[in-house]
Amino acid sequence: MKKTPLLVILALLLILPLVVEDVNFQHVMLMMLIFAGLGEAWNIITGFAGQTSFGHAAFFGIGAYTSTVLFYKFNVSPWIGMILGALFAGIVAFLVSYPCFRLKGHYFAIATLAVAEIIKQLFVSWDYVEGATGISIPVVPDSFWAMQFHRSKIPYVLIAYGLFVFVLFVAVAIERNKMGYYLKAIRESHEAAEALGINTARYKLLAMIVSSMLTALFGTLYAQYILYIDPFMVFGLDVSMKIVLLTVLGGLGSVYGPIIGAAILIPLSEYTRTLLGGTGKGIDLMIYGILIVIVVVFEPRGILGLLRKRSRRRLNYGKSNA
Amino acid sequence: MRKLLAVLVVLLSFVVMAQEVIKIGAIFPLTGAAAATGVKIKYAVEVAQEIINGVYPEINLSLAKSAGLPNLNGAKVQFVFADHQGNPELAMAEAERLIRNEKVVALIGCYQSSCTKPASQIAEKYGIPFVAGSSSSAALTERGLKWFFRIAPHDGMETVFFFNYLRYLNEKYNANIKRVAVVYIDNEYGVHAALMVKEKIKDFPEFSLVADVKYPVSATNVDIEVQKIKAAKPDAIFHASYIGDMTMFVKKYKEFNVVPKVVLSYCGGYQDPQFVVNLGKDADYFAGTNATTPALFAKMPILSKINEMYKAKSGVDIDGPTLEDFASALVIAEAINIAGTTEPEKILEVLKTHTFEAPYFVSEKIKFGPDGQNIYSASVMTQIFNGVYEAVWPEQYQTHEPVPQFPDWKKR
Numbered sequence: 240m241k242k243t244p245l246l247v248i249l250a251l252l253l254i255l256p257l258v259v260e261d262v263n264f265q266h267v268m269l270m271m272l273i274f275a276g277l278g279e280a281w282n283i284i285t286g287f288a289g290q291t292s293f294g295h296a297a298f299f300g301i302g303a304y305t306s307t308v309l310f311y312k313f314n315v316s317p318w319i320g321m322i323l324g325a326l327f328a329g330i331v332a333f334l335v336s337y338p339c340f341r342l343k344g345h346y347f348a349i350a351t352l353a354v355a356e357i358i359k360q361l362f363v364s365w366d367y368v369e370g371a372t373g374i375s376i377p378v379v380p381d382s383f384w385a386m387q388f389h390r391s392k393i394p395y396v397l398i399a400y401g402l403f404v405f406v407l408f409v410a411v412a413i414e415r416n417k418m419g420y421y422l423k424a425i426r427e428s429h430e431a432a433e434a435l436g437i438n439t440a441r442y443k444l445l446a447m448i449v450s451s452m453l454t455a456l457f458g459t460l461y462a463q464y465i466l467y468i469d470p471f472m473v474f475g476l477d478v479s480m481k482i483v484l485l486t487v488l489g490g491l492g493s494v495y496g497p498i499i500g501a502a503i504l505i506p507l508s509e510y511t512r513t514l515l516g517g518t519g520k521g522i523d524l525m526i527y528g529i530l531i532v533i534v535v536v537f538e539p540r541g542i543l544g545l546l547r548k549r550s551r552r553r554l555n556y557g558k559s560n561a
Numbered sequence: 562m563r564k565l566l567a568v569l570v571v572l573l574s575f576v577v578m579a580q581e582v583i584k585i586g587a588i589f590p591l592t593g594a595a596a597a598t599g600v601k602i603k604y605a606v607e608v609a610q611e612i613i614n615g616v617y618p619e620i621n622l623s624l625a626k627s628a629g630l631p632n633l634n635g636a637k638v639q640f641v642f643a644d645h646q647g648n649p650e651l652a653m654a655e656a657e658r659l660i661r662n663e664k665v666v667a668l669i670g671c672y673q674s675s676c677t678k679p680a681s682q683i684a685e686k687y688g689i690p691f692v693a694g695s696s697s698s699a700a701l702t703e704r705g706l707k708w709f710f711r712i713a714p715h716d717g718m719e720t721v722f723f724f725n726y727l728r729y730l731n732e733k734y735n736a737n738i739k740r741v742a743v744v745y746i747d748n749e750y751g752v753h754a755a756l757m758v759k760e761k762i763k764d765f766p767e768f769s770l771v772a773d774v775k776y777p778v779s780a781t782n783v784d785i786e787v788q789k790i791k792a793a794k795p796d797a798i799f800h801a802s803y804i805g806d807m808t809m810f811v812k813k814y815k816e817f818n819v820v821p822k823v824v825l826s827y828c829g830g831y832q833d834p835q836f837v838v839n840l841g842k843d844a845d846y847f848a849g850t851n852a853t854t855p856a857l858f859a860k861m862p863i864l865s866k867i868n869e870m871y872k873a874k875s876g877v878d879i880d881g882p883t884l885e886d887f888a889s890a891l892v893i894a895e896a897i898n899i900a901g902t903t904e905p906e907k908i909l910e911v912l913k914t915h916t917f918e919a920p921y922f923v924s925e926k927i928k929f930g931p932d933g934q935n936i937y938s939a940s941v942m943t944q945i946f947n948g949v950y951e952a953v954w955p956e957q958y959q960t961h962e963p964v965p966q967f968p969d970w971k972k973r
Contacts, residue, residue, distance in 0.1 A: 371748045467675075472648060
């Protein structure tokens with residue numbers, strides 16, 4: 240695997256928000272890092288193992304709620320909440336996926352969608368976590384321990400960057416490890432993988448648990464950044480779809496996919512909204528939608544597929560048929 | 562002479578150009594699920610901007626008589642609109658962008674309480690005023706924020722308004738209302754309203770709560786609930802329901818022939834004009850609180866003029882939430898004018914101490930209490946007669962006498 244392009248991207252992602260002082264730009268970079276990280280996490284179960292999940296918002300929300308409730312009710316540091324949130328998300332992924340993995344293809348995708356909606360409804364009607372009202376996270380002075388920074392966004396950006404690099408590292412490690420080959424074998428043919436002696440159920444489950452735990456980490460950061468959560472914003476279908484969309488747009492099954500997808504979709508949606516959103520005509524959303532349609536129609540393998548076609552140079556990882 | 566005029570015109574235009582434009586951020590759901598409302602609110606805020614910046618001697622509002630803000634050398638006000646799509650994350654990001662990049666001196670918004678929460682926290686962080694018009698969640702003013710103000714009454718105030726109205730009916734019409742039931746949807750809105758009924762009824766000892774009926778958000782059948790209500794024989798029913806479930810309840814009231822004396826609705830399904838469309842004659846005699854109703858336009862000339870300007874843009878009459886957001890735009894502009902500066906601390910001082918004129922509301926005034934809540938309930942009790950929302954209380958705004966008895970459903 241060639242490391243140079245990845246290292247260049249990583250360096251750029253770190254330096255850009257540090258040198259540009261515009262808060263709006265920093266916000267865009269932060270969202271980009273969060274969603275690129277979410278895309279990487281989702282890629283593990285969907286891109287590598289071929290099990291389409293439309294319900295990753297569930298794990299994102301569990302991460303957000305675990306740290307928020309612990310901080311709000313018991314004054315526990317969101318850092319501890321973040322780790323516990325990841326554990327909870329892993330447990331939920333285990334409990335939910337075990338029966339769902341009996342389903343294949345579209346049925347699995349629909350099941351994940353349904354499970355995420357069920358979890359959302361549970362939180363809407365759960366009084367202990369303030370139900371539909373949502374929780375306003377108590378504002379405290381800037382503190383690393385409380386993961387709250389009001390004077391500058393840079394600490395949030397650095398945390399997001401750290402999480403993103405960690406998720407990327409895990410994704411690359413899995414891809415290069417035998418687990419990565421097993422998962423890709425499962426993706427290409429479930430039966431053939433079993434015939435080769437791969438314990439498909441076990442590896443799919445493992446991929447789902449890792450993916451969900453990584454997703455939950457970002458939920459905590461997101462909650463600490465917005466300082467308010469309610470079930471609709473963290474468990475919403477929007478979150479699941481955004482993850483799917485940007486990964487597919489960038490290129491499924493490669494570590495570059497979510498980075499490219501996030502680098503295009505997040506600034507596009509943010510800047511078209513700030514430029515045109517105030518008109519109230521929804522032009523920003525139309526442009527956003529049209530671009531996605533164009534990419535999907537002309538190059539279903541995403542922008543990465545487009546780039547590969549252009550350069551006629553095959554990157555030596557990613558989808559084998561690219 | 563002509564030359565002199567030309568020079569004057571040039572000079573004047575320089576003066577106009579040199580004038581400061583004061584930017585105020587307006588964050589609303591211009592797309593997404595609540596887009597229809599958001600766009601209506603945008604029209605109303607544009608009307609407010611026209612009134613502030615133009616000269617309208619026929620409208621008796623202090624900012625209508627002169628162009629721009631007189632205490633700031635006629636500086637013009639510009640509302641910079643931003644779209645949060647109903648997403649709290651975007652509301653927060655837009656608030657920060659408007660403050661940092663657009664240099665707005667104050668914010669208004671955001672219709673949905675879930676978006677107003679994070680956006681107003683940003684205003685708090687930067688120390689600039691945030692005036693919310695229609696966001697009604699009681700939690701908003703319970704956060705102890707220094708820079709947050711809200712015009713719409715919350716459900717606690719609505720509840721007191723309901724009990725005072727019942728008291729009025731008993732005194733004036735001998736309605737003999739004693740037994741109260743509360744029927745509510747199982748979400749924040751409903752549960753909080755019911756909580757307020759249980760709390761406020763203590764201050765009105767002549768009433769007793771005889772039924773507390775909660776129904777699920779996705780209810781498709783309310784037979785059991787309606788039977789419970791019927792068995793409790795309430796004189797008054799308080800409803801915290803949305804349009805779909807409210808319609809369902811009315812149909813069942815008819816089926817089971819439930820005939821209370823009054824049914825009062827919190828801001829929700831009853832206030833939606835669709836209520837009358839859905840139910841026709843069956844919608845008659847239901848009542849609830851509205852910030853305004855078209856029946857009032859004849860009695861309130863300023864409101865009528867505002868509505869005329871609004872209707873020219875939107876094609877429909879101004880409704881309650883829209884009027885509340887319109888008020889938020891006028892109030893913040895007036896606060897800046899009285900402060901005579903855009904310095905946040907000075908504007909804050911005015912917002913905290915001044916009583917603002919609001920002749921377009923039946924309460925006629927807006928004054929913020931220590932928690933930032935408008936202490937005057939900008940509401941009027943309306944009751945539907947022949948498909949029209951008539952104002953029935955307070956008395957000086959009455960367009961129709963209240964009827965404190967439902968007729969038998971079979972005799973309608």
